Amino acid sequence: MLNVISIILGLLSLVIVIPATIPLLGWANWIALPIIVIGAVIGQMSSSNSGRNLCLVVMVIAAIRLSIGGGVI
Template structure:
């Protein structure tokens, strides 16, 4: 059950992160980061690690975009 919740948090975060790759929408990554963190925690508590790994990939994409934009833009 926790793995499914982790996937759901990851999908919601991915829906936020994908448009945030457009210039001047990078601030949306800051909205996605808490959701990604919750997804990673739920995935870690689960016996299956698929949801956690998916959230970590989304976190990597968001972190790269934030670093390219200087953290704000």
């Protein structure tokens, strides 16, 4: 059950992160990052790794976009 919750949070954050790659929408990554972290923590408590891995991949995408835009110092 925790894995399903983690996957849902990962997909929700992916829906936020994909449009945030458009210029001037990078602020949406700051909204998605807390959701991603919560999903990764819930996925870590699960017996399966797929939800956690999805959240980590989305986190890397958001972090790369933020670093390109100068949002991460």
